[in-house]
Amino acid sequence: YGAKFTVAPGLDLRLTDAGHILGSAIIELWAGDVKLVFSGDLGHRGKPIVRDPSPVEEAQVLVLESTYGDRNHKNMADTTAELGQVLTETLSAGGTVLMPVYAIGRSQDILYMINLLTLQGALDRPRVFLDSPMAIRAAGVYGRHLEAFDEEATRLIRHPPKNPRAPRVRFTETGAASRGLARLRGVVILAGSGMCEGGRITDHLTRHLGDSRCCVVITGFQAEGTLGRQLVDGATSVRIRGKMIPVKARIHTINGLSAHADQAGLLDWVQAFRNPKPRTFLVHGEPEKMLILAAALARRHGISARMPGWRESVVLTGSPRPTHPKGHGQAAPRKAVKATKPI
Numbered sequence: 001y002g003a004k005f006t007v008a009p010g011l012d013l014r015l016t017d018a019g020h021i022l023g024s025a026i027i028e029l030w031a032g033d034v035k036l037v038f039s040g041d042l043g044h045r046g047k048p049i050v051r052d053p054s055p056v057e058e059a060q061v062l063v064l065e066s067t068y069g070d071r072n073h074k075n076m077a078d079t080t081a082e083l084g085q086v087l088t089e090t091l092s093a094g095g096t097v098l099m100p101v102y103a104i105g106r107s108q109d110i111l112y113m114i115n116l117l118t119l120q121g122a123l124d125r126p127r128v129f130l131d132s133p134m135a136i137r138a139a140g141v142y143g144r145h146l147e148a149f150d151e152e153a154t155r156l157i158r159h160p161p162k163n164p165r166a167p168r169v170r171f172t173e174t175g176a177a178s179r180g181l182a183r184l185r186g187v188v189i190l191a192g193s194g195m196c197e198g199g200r201i202t203d204h205l206t207r208h209l210g211d212s213r214c215c216v217v218i219t220g221f222q223a224e225g226t227l228g229r230q231l232v233d234g235a236t237s238v239r240i241r242g243k244m245i246p247v248k249a250r251i252h253t254i255n256g257l258s259a260h261a262d263q264a265g266l267l268d269w270v271q272a273f274r275n276p277k278p279r280t281f282l283v284h285g286e287p288e289k290m291l292i293l294a295a296a297l298a299r300r301h302g303i304s305a306r307m308p309g310w311r312e313s314v315v316l317t318g319s320p321r322p323t324h325p326k327g328h329g330q331a332a333p334r335k336a337v338k339a340t341k342p343i
Helices: 076-092 105-118 133-143 151-158 175-183 199-207 227-232 263-271 288-299
Strands: 004-008 011-016 026-032 036-037 061-065 097-100 128-131 168-171 189-190 215-218 237-240 243-246 250-253 281-284
Touching: 004 036, 076 097, 076 105, 076 215, 097 199, 097 243, 105 128, 105 133, 105 189, 128 133, 128 175, 175 199, 189 199, 199 237, 199 243, 215 227, 227 237, 227 250, 281 288
Parallel strands: 036 061, 061 281, 097 189, 097 215, 128 168, 128 189, 215 250
Antiparallel strands: 004 011, 011 026, 026 036, 237 243
16 A cells, blocks of 8 residues: 556556455556546445555546445444344344355455454354355465554454453355254354355355344445345345245345445535545446436545446546656656546
């Protein structure tokens, strides 16, 4: 993070922390006399483990994500409490909690939050299974890169408090170990994929969706057309691997767990750009969410954001060249750069 280097003649690049998942980055790109910033997946402020998104002050062109451009998340304290209540209610009734998770980021965040709930006394030694080989490998990567953690997580890892209520976490790497979870009740199972479109979560849903004691906790954005979106939208039955499964389990969505910035987070991050504000293109969001975010950007920042069309080309020109950060030289201006692929 923070190192600026040349990637091709006329193209200089710098990566800064996006606060989304471990290693995620905002891209600052100097192309000739135009500076572009790609937000990438911008993180949710205050989320566990990773740092908050880094501000960027200068750009002529901004490509901005808009996943949650239409809404705001609960704060992390309320989100943690909500998660604790759902887990307590389901486990005390003898039901199993299924949590479709993304292998990188969400899995580690939820394990961290469950541990925090036990430290707070909200949970007492829950049995938790991480049933995703990729998530298990990612956990090892996280353990090797404490330098990228935020201050709170770093302190907790390096100086762990005594915790007699600590969760009993097990990793199930093999398919046989995963199938063995079918015999258990009153446990928490984290499994991929995050939108229920494949992976081991589909096996667990097949077994538990018909049990009213169980709960499926949706922890992130569910795209249109996915199995996860059908559950969120209240489907009474769903098709999994060609078989219709009745939905009797409780479906609970916790939006505050999202790793993406909400509308307030996006607007606050854009505020860091100096005037004149960058020419802005919205991507990575459903059309109606983009429209709502575009209206909010216009009201708060006077930005007239555009939603690029499929295979649209945009000629980017800029003068003068954006000021380089202190300590970096300034290359001579070059010709305008034309985008020949969709941006």
